[in-house]
Amino acid sequence: MHIMNSEERRRQIASLTAVNGRVTVVELAERFAVTPETIRRDLTVLDNDGALHRVHGGAVPTNTFQTRETPIELRSTTSTEAKIRIGRAATELLPRTGTVFLDAGTTTAMLAHAIAEAGRPDDNPYRNLTVLTNFLPLAVRLSAAGLSDVQLIGGHIRPITQAVVGDIALRTIGVHHADIAFIGTNALSMDHGLSTADAEEAAVKRAMIANSDRVVAMCDSTKFGRDYLVSFANVPEIDVLVTDDAAPHQYLEAFTAEDVTVVTA
Template identity: 55%
Template sequence: MYAEERRRQIASFTAVEGRVNVTELANRFDVTAETIRRDLAVLDREGVVHRVHGGAVASQTFQTTEFSLDARFRSAPTAKSAIARAALQFLPESDGGLFLDSGSTIGTLAELIAERPQSRYWSVVTNSLPIALNLANKGLPEVQLLGGSVRAITQAVVGDTALRTLALMRADVAFIGTNALTLDHGLSTADAQEAAIKAAMVTNAHKVVVLCDSTKLGNDYLVSFAGIDDIDVVITDPSAPESFLTALRDREIEVVVAD
């Protein structure tokens, strides 16, 4: 595991548990205590956690940092591939409509959707420029890219034109990515315009399936776009804290752990 991915998991685990100690983290990630101390020092400087004697406590600040689409694809690629494969079970059995937002894990799912024989029966609506081009190049006959402005950092279409179009649409399933997921604030992201598109997809879908690797659990970003009660399914990876998954199940959310 790369240091960056380990630190993201440490940040998530700290956010969920509230407090962590060096010894437990060293055992969890099979590294030395000194490595964990260095990780905590980096996270403390970034404002993600607060160092305390023997470990760290969660920071209460809202995050605003965005990463490029390439950087997102490089983060936790194994987990994202497993999550995308697990999401296939929620595709319509025959014809149906899909919303695909602009998340990196959703992009991995789109690759798999293009390989399914049934894909020619599905109508796909997306605000992701790369996803729309990929699905069209693979020969899917019903792919609609929302119109509007393109955000360079995520290559996502946003704006009033896209929102007006979505207001007229309904989908059987919305596959949604997120920067963060907490029990109190639900799903959140850094940009208000992208949050608005995600919220519209959530509102206008019969079933909402959230693809969320474990590094995002327990974190909060600046703009909330859906509450816990808006979610039907959460798909994550085995590194997710069991206490968090239990809390989701207690709220009658279906939890799938992809491995």
């Protein structure tokens, strides 16, 4: 019979916390067949190591529930190589005809770049797509790439992210239906799902998801295990996750268990 040592148990506790978004002393004690006092000592050690954050009765992942957004100019330089690979991988999921929602964000912008680079404007393989987006830079890029029908969703522009939000945007999305939606996220956890800091942006993302037959979440590995205040989708609402090869394996296994197709770029 295998006897688990404290180091191995703590490693598993850290992984469970990252995947589940929150763990309790009671459930961990039962799972590992040790006393609650032992689990509390484990959580103290892991907290001191920065592997998780202790809260009353249990623990949550580090960097949980962030509220401060990063300006689009800075986010565009973060994990750029991974986002480029994610964007290229996402093109494999694109239909040649039909309607597509493209969410605002630096990762979805890389999908737009990959579409634009797929061929000359007069011979782009995606030229027959209808694309609706709430992100001005993305709309400009795609219209220059030769796509025949690129529609910029109207509304209020948030300066920090350059995303178009508000009632007009929601009404526009509500009267359209997409074959597939490509959605970016600021954070992703199994417990809190996909989340962002702003309620208006979350509402637009939620509307795109609700009005699409298929949902593709685009998320680089730095976003896993984090939560922002506003959750806009639960994991089962996602059909495909496109991420990079540095994504934590425990997350990929958890997504697969939820019948989410995982594409690693």
